[in-house]
Amino acid sequence: xxxxxxxxxxxxxxxxxxxxxxxxxxxxxxxxxxxxxxxxxxxxxxxxxxxxxxxxxxxxxxxxxxxxxxxxxxxxxxxxxxxxxxxxxxxxxxxxxxxxxxxxxxxxxxxxxxxxxxxxxxxxxxxxxxxxxxxxxxxxxxxxxxxxxxxxxxxxxxxxxxxxxxxxxxxxxxxxxxxxxxxxxxxxxxxxxxxxxxxxxxxxxxxxxxxxxxxxxxxxxxxxxxxxxxxxxxxxxxxxxxxxxxxxxxxxxxxxxxxxxxxxxxxxxxxxxxxxxxxxxxxxxxxxxxxxxxxxxxxxxxxxxxxxxxxxxxxxxxxxxxxxxxxxxxxxxxxxxxxxxxxxxxxxxxxxxxxxxxxxxxxxxxxxxxxxxxxxxxxxxxxxxxxxxxxxxxxxxxxxxxxxxxxxxxxxxxxxxxxxxxxxxxxxxxxxxxxxxxxxxxxxxxxxxxxxxxxxxxxxxxxxxxxxxxxxxxxxxxxxxxxxxxxxxxxxxxxxxxxxxxxxxxxxxxxxxxxxxxxxxxxxxxx
Amino acid sequence: xxxxxxxxxxxxxxxxxxxxxxxxxxxxxxxxxxxxxxxxxxxxxxxxxxxxxxxxxxxxxxxxxxxxxxxxxxxxxxxxxxxxxxxxxxxxxxxxxxxxxxxxxxxxxxxxxxxxxxxxxxxxxxxxxxxxxxxxxxxxxxxxxxxxxxxxxxxxxxxxxxxxxxxxxxxxxxxxxxxxxxxxxxxxxxxxxxxxxxxxxxxxxxxxxxxxxxxxxxxxxxxxxxxxxxxxxxxxxxxxxxxxxxxxxxxxxxxxxxxxxxxxxxxxxxxxxxxxxxxxxxxxxxxxxxxxxxxxxxxxxxxxxxxxxxxxxxxxxx
Numbered sequence: 001x002x003x004x005x006x007x008x009x010x011x012x013x014x015x016x017x018x019x020x021x022x023x024x025x026x027x028x029x030x031x032x033x034x035x036x037x038x039x040x041x042x043x044x045x046x047x048x049x050x051x052x053x054x055x056x057x058x059x060x061x062x063x064x065x066x067x068x069x070x071x072x073x074x075x076x077x078x079x080x081x082x083x084x085x086x087x088x089x090x091x092x093x094x095x096x097x098x099x100x101x102x103x104x105x106x107x108x109x110x111x112x113x114x115x116x117x118x119x120x121x122x123x124x125x126x127x128x129x130x131x132x133x134x135x136x137x138x139x140x141x142x143x144x145x146x147x148x149x150x151x152x153x154x155x156x157x158x159x160x161x162x163x164x165x166x167x168x169x170x171x172x173x174x175x176x177x178x179x180x181x182x183x184x185x186x187x188x189x190x191x192x193x194x195x196x197x198x199x200x201x202x203x204x205x206x207x208x209x210x211x212x213x214x215x216x217x218x219x220x221x222x223x224x225x226x227x228x229x230x231x232x233x234x235x236x237x238x239x240x241x242x243x244x245x246x247x248x249x250x251x252x253x254x255x256x257x258x259x260x261x262x263x264x265x266x267x268x269x270x271x272x273x274x275x276x277x278x279x280x281x282x283x284x285x286x287x288x289x290x291x292x293x294x295x296x297x298x299x300x301x302x303x304x305x306x307x308x309x310x311x312x313x314x315x316x317x318x319x320x321x322x323x324x325x326x327x328x329x330x331x332x333x334x335x336x337x338x339x340x341x342x343x344x345x346x347x348x349x350x351x352x353x354x355x356x357x358x359x360x361x362x363x364x365x366x367x368x369x370x371x372x373x374x375x376x377x378x379x380x381x382x383x384x385x386x387x388x389x390x391x392x393x394x395x396x397x398x399x400x401x402x403x404x405x406x407x408x409x410x411x412x413x414x415x416x417x418x419x420x421x422x423x424x425x426x427x428x429x430x431x432x433x434x435x436x437x438x439x440x441x442x443x444x445x446x447x448x449x450x451x452x453x454x455x456x457x458x459x460x461x462x463x464x465x466x467x468x469x470x471x472x473x474x475x476x477x478x479x480x481x482x483x484x485x486x487x488x489x490x491x492x493x494x495x496x497x498x499x500x501x502x503x504x505x506x507x508x509x510x511x512x513x514x515x516x517x518x519x520x521x522x523x524x525x526x527x
Numbered sequence: 528x529x530x531x532x533x534x535x536x537x538x539x540x541x542x543x544x545x546x547x548x549x550x551x552x553x554x555x556x557x558x559x560x561x562x563x564x565x566x567x568x569x570x571x572x573x574x575x576x577x578x579x580x581x582x583x584x585x586x587x588x589x590x591x592x593x594x595x596x597x598x599x600x601x602x603x604x605x606x607x608x609x610x611x612x613x614x615x616x617x618x619x620x621x622x623x624x625x626x627x628x629x630x631x632x633x634x635x636x637x638x639x640x641x642x643x644x645x646x647x648x649x650x651x652x653x654x655x656x657x658x659x660x661x662x663x664x665x666x667x668x669x670x671x672x673x674x675x676x677x678x679x680x681x682x683x684x685x686x687x688x689x690x691x692x693x694x695x696x697x698x699x700x701x702x703x704x705x706x707x708x709x710x711x712x713x714x715x716x717x718x719x720x721x722x723x724x725x726x727x728x729x730x731x732x733x734x735x736x737x738x739x740x741x742x743x744x745x746x747x748x749x750x751x752x753x754x755x756x757x758x759x760x761x762x763x764x765x766x767x768x769x770x771x772x773x774x775x776x777x778x779x780x781x782x783x784x785x786x787x788x789x790x791x792x793x794x795x796x797x798x799x800x801x802x803x804x805x806x807x808x809x810x811x812x813x814x815x816x817x818x819x820x821x822x823x824x825x826x827x828x829x830x831x832x833x834x835x836x837x838x839x840x841x842x843x844x845x
Contacts, residue, residue: 058695063802063805063806064613064620064798064799064802064803065610065613065802065803065806065808066613067613067614146576146580147580148577148580149577149580149581150577153574153576153577154574215699215794216613217798217799217802218697218794219697219699219794241695241697241792242792243695243792244789244792245789245790245792247679247682247790248682248694248695248789248790248791248792251679251682251683251686251687251694252694252695252792254687255682255686255687255690255693255694256690257686257693257694257695258695
């Protein structure tokens with residue numbers, strides 16, 4: 001490449017040349033806009049994060065009823081707030097591994113039953129107090145007591161005892177669990193002074209920002225924590241505005257009122273991306289949309305009926321039409337490549353002949369009733385109609401019944417034998433399978449009852465050898481794919497957007513939306 | 528004037544009784560909402576233990592009548608209780624939201640009411656000629672288009688393309704009056720367009736009705752010109768129906784702007800109410816319902832009183 005162009009790009013990145021001028025000069029040197037843009041981005045990265053400025057976010061999901069208490073967090077906005085002011089012991093990194101946060105390091109006993117976390121030396125809460133192992137123990141206690149309201153209670157159940165030992169926190173489990181550190185990355189478990197028992201909603205923690213004003217469900221402003229130990233948190237101020245309306249959120253980004261939004265509607269994402277100063281980021285994640293059958297209820301108790309339906313769905317068509325391409329095809333398993341120990345298997349395709357074969361073999365005759373509603377996932381009625389059409393081609397008489405949104409989760413999901421639903425995914429296979437596919441799970445919404453699967457799940461949990469564990473999960477995946485009640489046509493991407501006022505977006509970071517909600521801390525305002 | 532005082536006292540007493548009745552309805556209505564507060568607060572991640580704990584803590588196990596009497600007593604003394612979901616004091620948080628809503632409604636009314644009456648008078652003056660037809664066509668079009676669509680169109684043109692005013696009407700205490708007015712420019716415009724037609728058409732109809740009277744003909748024969756006749760003779764006699772429709776629209780500006788608040792992300796009462804309804808936060812929903820009912824009844828009562836006062840037969844009884 002041309003030296004002169006690099007010189008220009010460095011100038012542009014340093015702010016001595018406007019982006020427009022740079023692009024014009026690059027074009028004059030014979031470079032396409034795309035190549036010049038890439039070069040400019042890489043030069044800006046090379047210049048490193050810039051400090052200062054304000055990052056303004058417009059996020060969906062917040063409500064006036066929200067609380068700053070991390071135990072009660074249920075939506076993207078409250079999750080983002082916890083990220084700003086607090087930190088858990090460890091955190092998922094961009095590659096899907098774990099980085100230490102409040103804990104510097106951790107180790108397991110040989111049987112993975114006792115875990116020791118070493119607390120990072122010399123870090124303080126934003127109220128000035130230093131972090132002790134006792135604060136960590138109290139935090140864990142607050143989320144696991146029988147009278148707790150914490151959303152993390154479910155993952156705290158297997159913990160027998162948490163105790164402080166000098167700078168270490170020792171966690172003892174009922175049964176071995178090789179994934180315990182991943183559980184500790186749960187966002188509810190932000191470490192609070194004294195466990196947050198006295199004032200759970202104080203918003204005091206070890207995070208890179210300090211909450212300055214919080215009008216819940218409206219607007220929250222946070223400022224840089226001057227004593228933060230880590231190297232993230234580049235902007236001086238973070239302003240978070242709750243914008244629940246899709247069109248309003250996109251308009252706020254387009255009019256330059258905010259620099260970053262989440263949940264760009266897939267239908268319009270390509271149009272939004274066309275604006276010169278806006279980039280739409282699509283990140284694959286563990287979230288998926290599903291059609292679930294109860295394996296213990298007629299006619300779905302016959303595996304041939306289940307197989308007929310699995311061959312009767314056109315997965316690619318759903319990704320194209322329901323997700324508008326912002327997603328990937330599923331393979332009748334809740335696990336995809338976003339999980340650490342994923343093994344790829346042959347993709348199941350739409351095959352009317354095989355569907356017809358299995359239907360004949362099952363001996364089932366007559367219609368099959370599928371229940372759906374608008375809120376079971378965005379576009380669920382459309383997806384159900386597509387499913388109905390593709391089934392028709394295979395001679396399956398699928399009848400779609402539209403249910404009201406209100407009460408769908410209490411009346412239909414996990415009650416009716418065949419319906420649409422969604423899962424947000426979990427960070428590890430163990431958690432996902434334990435939550436929804438273990439035969440004793442509360443949310444075993446496919447009534448999947450497979451002894452071999454259950455045994456493998458418990459054995460894998462205790463296995464510290466990654467290769468052996470990966471094989472176990474592969475076996476479980478096969479069992480579930482060929483016998484389970486889950487039809488998983490698609491994994492939905494997280495679709496976020498930023499303006500070119502910001503830099504530092506990491507493509508395909510693991511975890512959830514907005515770079516696992518670290519985008520305001522890891523991105524920076526361009527000088 | 529004993530008759531008129533009696534009439535006014537009757538109106539006010541009726542208003543209060545109505546309000547008490549409505550409070551009962553609100554309370555009963557919120558009781559039969561499906562779903563459960565604890566389940567809604569904790570969401571999908573709720574465990575049975577956490578649900579039971581939260582239910583006990585929120586006092587959801589007390590009998591309804593006991594809760595109604597306690598609530599009504601509190602409301603009369605200005606204490607609306609605390610929100611179940613966030614534990615915040617309702618009177619305080621509603622106060623802030625209500626003042627935002629009133630701020631928006633006030634500026635929309637300041638523009639819409641005089642404009643509507645002026646356009647109505649203009650339409651009467653040029654009845655069946657092009658100004659009348661144009662005013663009617665434009666205002667009827669603006670009331671017929673759904674308000675969120677007008678909002679989106681204005682947002683696209685004025686906020687995204689021209690960048691004159693922001694699309695997010697976020698106001699906070701740190702802003703000057705000028706900044707606040709800039710922030711609410713778009714929602715005020717949409718609200719004005721929405722309420723304009725109703726008031727303007729009513730003004731036009733009411734005055735046209737009066738214009739058929741013999742005394743208008745007399746005024747014309749006296750040699751007064753068109754506007755003088757309308758202002759001096761027709762308008763004062765048409766004031767009751769006009770005030771009625773103005774009050775109805777003012778009430779709408781306070782209680783009916785949920786959609787506009789959502790579209791423009793305005794931190795008013797509507798958004799506050801919707802958030803709490805979806806979380807089944809009953810005390811907040813009741814408080815909002817009571818305030819909305821009070822606003823509605825209060826404004827309609829005002830309209831009645833103005834109608835009484837503007838009627839010479841009631842002001843000067845024989």
